[in-house]
Amino acid sequence: MDVLLDDVKLPSHLDRLTDTALDLRRVQGMVRVGPDVLFVILSGSLYKLTAERAVLEPVFDSVTRIWPADENCALVESEGALWRVDLDGTKGRLLTIPKGTISYDVKWGIRGLVVGALVDRRESVDPKAPYFYPASREKVTLCRYASIEGWHDLADVPEGCGNLSMCRYGRRIAWRESLNVIPEEAQRGEFYGFDLNTNEVRKLTEGAGKVGRVVMASDGSALLYEANHEAAYPITTHTDLWWLSWDGSERVNLTEGGRCIARFGWGPRDKTAWVSFVEGLQTQTEVLALDGTPEGTFGDLDAVSDIVWMPDGLAIFETEDAERFPAIWTGMRRVPLPQPENYEDLRVLEMEWEAPDGMEIEGVLYEADRLRGSAPLLVSAHGGPAAPVENVRSEVVRYRHLLRAGYRVFRPAFRGSLGFGDDFARSNIGCQGRADLEDIVSGIDFLIDEGLALKNRVGIFGGSYG
Secondary structure, three states: OOOOOOOOOOOOOOOOOOOOOHHOOEEEEEEEOOEEEEEEEEEOEEEEEOOOEEEEEEEOOOEEEEEEEEOOOOEEEEEEEEEEEOOOOOOOEEEEEOOOOEOOOEEOOOOOEEEEEEEEOOOOOOOOOOOOOOOOOEEEEEEEOOOOEEEEEEEEEEEEEEEEEOOOOOOOOEEEEOOOOOOOOOOOEEEEEEEEOOOOOOOOOOOOOOOEEEEEEEOEEEEEEEEOOOOOOOOOOOHHHHHHHOOOOEEEEEEOOEEEEEEEEEEHHOOOOOEEEEOOOOEEEEEEEEEOOOEEHHHOOOEEEOOEOOOOOEEEEEEEEOOOOOOOEEEOEEEHHHHHOOOOEEEEEEEEEEOOOOOOEEEEEEOOOOOOOEEEEEEEEEEEOOOOOOOOHHHHHHHHHHHHHOOOOEEEOOOOOOOOOOOHHHOOOOOOHHHOOOHHHHHHHHHHOOOOOOEEEEEEEEEEOO
């Protein structure tokens, strides 16, 4: 063969791994419109959900993101533009998203549409071209759109910025700036902000270490951000959720350290915060006061999407666990998500065993219901290695073609994984590829002893570190 082909698209009947038509539908965005109506994005399609009726009604397709507007409409991104969608499903085009937009946020106020955006106006380059490092850091533009003013450039900021968030009327904007242009596992960075009252860029954090998202309070007085403020071990130190006043005079660590944050946001009227953690293999959602005091949970239900708060304080969110596939919890009932096919024949089991050095290791095993006795085993080794493993049923769908062919798939949370505290996350330092491999091998031996795997029919696959 003289030519190496890339980007080869398999015929749909052979594309068992990446055929999007068979993907499990998940909540990609959800907002409240009116007192009891929600618009929900499920895998690129917009649905209308009335909390009382608990029925998902399709509105239209090709929707990427969604934002709340007022009691009569929502704002959505579709086909490279922003649209207003009314309760009856009528939509009207508002604005074309600028070419080169990296990150943006949208608000709807008394004067109409407000957009804050980070835009890269440089000429496009071949994404397959080599990237030379170190390289000079180019600039991108922070800009703002308002219905009565149009677009205005606010400031030039370094490339590598993203995750932009605005307050209600777009007068204050915050974003994350990565330390390095080339992505790194440490994800080090800082948070910056822009205030239209002073027309200045402000550095909001110092020594933030590994950073995640930032979310502005609606009134612009404060922000929530995710960071570990760790210089020595940024990769293997779990991040915390921080509350920070806009002027920087007050900062509060809302979480206790050593916990794996999956997602977070503001509570009703920005008086509390909510956080979903991965604790071991389980998801746990908590509501916290702004001094970090726990204010409650949702019982055996945990949020695997952002939470939408109703006027009466009721929380609506996507939820799932090891037994049940994702559904929307309306505060009164579970609303199943429409799926392309039935996956009830696939299940997930939680496993726990002891490594050769005595350390307790956990993991999950995926199988089809009809499988009995020992079977060929495939190990799915996760990347990172500083990443979590979750015991949720949705993950089983990724391996449906293997499970239905008679294999079991084993996903161990070997040492170095997140969700088990900082000590466990750091326990493979100096022994990568040895102690964590022994965790996997001892897990395989455990499954063989339990009669779940065949000794001479074991394979392994993974990506990145895996």
